[in-house]
Amino acid sequence: MFIGIDLGGTKTKIGIVNEEGLLTSSISIDTEASLGYETVMKNIKAAIAGLLKQNNLIIDDIASIGMGVPGLIDYEKGEIIYCTNLSWYNVDASGYLRKHFDVPVYLENDATVAAYAESLFGSTKEAASSVFLTLGTGIGGGIITDNKIIRGSHGAASEIGHMVIGENFYDCNCGRNGCFETFASATAMIKYAMHRLEDPSIESSLRKKADKLEAKDIFDQASKGDKLAQEIVNRTAKYLAIGIVNIYNILDPELIAIGGGVSKAGKAFFDLVSSMAGSMTLSKHVKYARIVPAELGNDAGIVGAAFLGMQA
Template sequence: MLIGVDLGGTNIKVGIVNQEGQILYQNSRTTNPSRPYPLIIQDIIEQIEGCVSQLNGTVEDIKSIGIGIPGIAELQTGNVIYCTNLSWYDVPMGEMIRTHFNKPVYIENDATVAALAESVSGSTKGLANSVFLTLGTGVGGGIIINHKAYSGSHGAGSEIGHMIVGENFYECNCGRNGCLETFTSATAMIRYAQKRIREGVVDTEILNIAEGNIENITAKVIFDSAQKGDQLATEVVERMIKYLSIGIANIHNMLDPDRITIGGGVSKAGDALLEPLREAVAKLAFCKGVIYGDITLAQLGNDAGIIGAAFLGESL
């Protein structure tokens, strides 16, 4: 049995995955992140035991346990260096779970885990080298090289969302200015639209859909308004695509992957995002004689966390 754990700030999802990347059984609990970390880890242990029991297995049937977290961890030791959503710093989660089950435990960043899942059974299946970008509240990144997850020498690599691509009107949560996620995340799109409205752009479909309240603006509202030809919405989308294309062009130049796949809430825009993005990236190509990897949408959605985590041990 391969066990995959998707540990988020809202829910803990645990599943058993087969060698084809299919989830055989899964369960979920609310994280309640304000609790002491031993209680959350105990929940994970109980959920793993519950999954195994549901399939009439025993602990001996477990081959390895993988865990995806919204933070940075040491893959081999399982020590969580930090996990901001849970306010964890230097938490020995891997050691605690390994001691309980006496099985290998691997912990990795959730975007890297999602990249691995797409490589196993999703949009980049069968490709040796790929990059996954998740565009949501922030921007996460995962890198697959030679079919294996890559996160650098210190577990802090693949932070594509913090690639500097320009000067922005607000600071990133990391404290720097110009991070990719401050231009291309759903949060970035919303903040820019709100800024332009505060500056006096009030004749916009965005406000109509948001019922006049800028706090109701979402990335979907912006894309829907752009599809109707709204000038401000079009400006916001074009700005996002401009900087996302810069980030992707940089990825092409550094890694030259077989494919770049995009997930997260912003990816739900579908062709309204992909078509102009592909055109913008093509214009930034370093070598016109090279056919760079395509840009596609992720396929696994919410299942990616469990599937990718389960295969962490298999990818070493």
């Protein structure tokens, strides 16, 4: 058995996963990020202890603990370099857990954990080399090459959301202009909608939702024939295709999987993105990666984290 932890800014999910990748028991706790690193780790420690007890297990039944983290990892030291959402800098989270539970502990970036879970049990399990993109508030990425996670020489690889792909009307949170995630995330769709709605001559059903507009509304209204919504969906698909074709031209993976909110847009959107990407490929003699929706749901973070020991 393995323990997987999916650390989030608000909620943290912890689960026991068996050798087949089945989540046999899990718990979701409040992260209580505002109370600081020590409290968060104490909460996680207590939750693990509770989960073991509840399942009549002892720590000797657990082969390893893995944790997915919304931040950057120093893999040599086993430390978290930083974790913006939680205001953590240089904390030895694996050392903390190892002190309380005498098993190997592994840390990994959360988007990479999701990519890894998909490659083990989900949409990319047939592929030795795949790229996973999660489209939500931003764009997270994970790269698997020959069944190995690509972490980079300083743990900073697969930050695909910050690949510059064009010029945009607003700057990215990172301070630069043109990042992939400012064109093709859920946030990007909403920002572009609000930008276009500044023009009072534009008639659109999106205007009613204005302040609480979500990406889902834009997809819904596009399918109902709203012109502005359709324009936004087309723009999103175009830039998603540009980013994907950049990945073709750099990594040429076997499969590209898309997860996160935008991935629930349905087959029509995937067909549109695939067709646009197909028209942008460098060589017509190459059959590039298919673009597929992610298959694993919310548990991917726990399951992927639980299996991190296989990458050590």
